[in-house]
Amino acid sequence: MDRIGDLLVQSGFDRCVVVTDHNVATAWRPVLQAGLNSLCQDWIVVPAGEEHKTLDQVRELYGSLLGLDVERRTPLLAFGGGVVGDLAGFVAATWLRGLPFFQIPTTLVAMVDSSHGGKTGVDLPEGKNLVGAWYPARAIWADPRTLRTLPRKQWACGMVEAVKAALLASPGLLEKLEDFSHPPDPSARQDSEIQELVSESARIKREIVLRDPWESGERVLLNFGHTLGHALERAGDYARFTHGEAVGLGLLAALRLAGRRGVLTEAWGLLGRVESLLAAWDLPRTIPTSFRWEVVAAGLKRDKKKRQGRLLFVLPTRLGRAEVFEVDEAEVCQVFAELQVAEGSPELG
Template sequence: MTASKGETLYFVYGPPGSGKSTLGRRLAGLLDLPFVDLDEQIQASAGMPIPAIFDREGERGFRQRERTALEAAVQSGRGVVSLGGGALLDPASRSLVESAGRVLCLRAERGVLFERLGQEAGTRPLLGEDAGWRERLDALLTVRAAHYHSFPLYLDTSSLNPEEAARQAQLKFGAWRVSGMGTAYDVRVVQGGLDDLGAMLRARGLEGPLALVSDSQVAPLYAERVEAALRGAGYAVQRVVIPAGEEHKTLETVSHLWEAFLAARLDRRSTVLALGGGVVGDLAGFAAAVYLRGVRWVALPTTLLAMADASLGGKTGADLPQGKNLIGAFHPPALVLSDPATLSTLPEAELRSGMAEVVKHGLLADAVLFARAEGGWEAMCADLDETVRRAMAVKIAFIQADPYEKNIRAALNLGHTVGHAVELALGYRLRHGEAVAIGLRVEAHLAENLGVAEAGLAGRIEACLRGLGLPTRIPENIDREVFLRALSVDKKNAAGQVRFALPERVGAYRVGVAVEMDFSALLAM
């Protein structure tokens, strides 16, 4: 009767009028999962409306029917289930649900609940049909207040419309379904999710044999654990370890992966797993895109940078001596599973590096996330799970709207035009996120100089980045010629012009801004 906590059972609970059925139905649509309204199931099986069940069988009879319907929903193993307002009052029912999936408890201000229920109080037996239903609802909410507040995952729907509530539920659950590149794929954020990986692959029909690609830093930490989860689900898996570091993001490494896939006898039904940071994901995804003209792959990011950015959107590739990511393909994964527990072993410098992408996402489209970043290191680390989910939600929104980067998805390149040039010109001695941090400040100054950004934005961004321990200035020892040459061959250029994504203010940006200038001036910004 149990299911993976990171898998496919999502329960929506809360007091009458909080919006459980409406939210649940919309959430199921967003996740492409079956939807079950428990009260509707009870009515269908009983052949009568809920008030009639109460009249004939009393609340005890209704609760027995509710328990039977709940067990059936759990047994189904997947879907979004909207529960009645008292379905989890019984500790046994609550235990059943919490062992099978995840519960989101909705809340709303009492005045909002009264307003929502004004037209339907008569259909809710515990409220009654006479004018005293408000007093009864108020008493019921008082009695159940501690119960509803005991659920750690909650969402206040008071000021949210149904679509906003469903999107916020996705954020709370850390669950998305991404489409736009042909086959849609699931994105999940789950604490301890690596232990459920085998079951998650089986649920999605992914076949073996599997190749587990990792690097020399991550493999010793997590490869055995992942392999145990896979073998427990009946998979044969071959580990492939590559050297760690951006300097190894080359076609030579990709060729090594292809040879390893052949040795492991991977066929067109096989799946490649990428366990590690952005470099591992880019290389393994690209190798999978080309091997046998394309096999499926799964992203298992273990760094903040990869979780927030690199693992999402289907961009794969390798570097050339002339620049970053000049060879590659759009090849979306079959699944992205981010396990924030892996961040506990990430060196602090790498965690700080990943914060640059988080700041970028907040700057583009999440004022709450950017404000948290402005609060400094401790504020960002107070709830890394939520930081990851919020950052991922921003990128997912962009790639859903523009899968192949024809328009607004180019906003995600903010900080990267200069950042990539800095990386290359310093021989990759800076981490990617550190280079992006520099790029964010420089490009914000450029935006101010061009009249694109509001005055003071660059200073605000710089203060934010410094508060997170990130560099913001181009080092004086940079190779100027390599820097300028890298700008000229950046993959985002068009018609011989260098094009930038530039910020206007928090939550606003411009893409495809063609800039003609002496780019050596950027070195002094």
């Protein structure tokens, strides 16, 4: 963060607007203010949490930008986690038909996943990220120091996205994540170890995005675990599960589906490894019985990536490789039921 002001000045900017949330502002605002040094800066602080990633919050941000007399060349800096990045990015994409946009991710989820790729957007009551735009940040500046103040629960959520990346493309990364998780204590790790984990996880997503920026092919694989994950978030009113917790359950469901279909011969062993990683970080491995399938199924039907009414699931075919499959609702219902009663890893077959 110490050099961001100099980098913006070198790019020809003399002013910026920072969008952040209350939690990040409390912990890190003085550090970024110092890093922006002589740059004229305005700050907009929004409430923290997925429940505030709404069109109402977008309207409030529009009003703030109007009051600040923001011009088309004024850069907008998203300083926070995935919610702040999605929200500020959508505002940057749409205010005055586009403001210069920069990301300063402060959470593990944002560093390894959400700040990369240009997806921005907000939620509707009917589903997650249904309103949005493609608007890549001009630059992403991640400072691993911010992870030192990250609550353990947020660390755990970021680890899920790293596990997803490993399952998709890097058996070696999965081994590193297993080592990092025993014990699951980031405070006991060197900065270099944390930086390596962040860099390798982010590299996997970045390379996929560069090959398929508009999600017309390979990039769909990045939705691994997210189809059911988003439906679970919605079914819990975005309060029962964090994004990472829901995606973790989505990964378990996808592994079970792959095993049942016979497309992943090592499903049993890989499922056990992922369950162990989730357990190490105190992440849920079962779905509460209070969750009704009918509600979750309604969320699945609103998935943005369905094809002619058919659900699309990313399923691993081996460690480090995955493909997209059309699946029936009945198949998903079966693994949903298994995850509601699972206490371990019942045999797949």
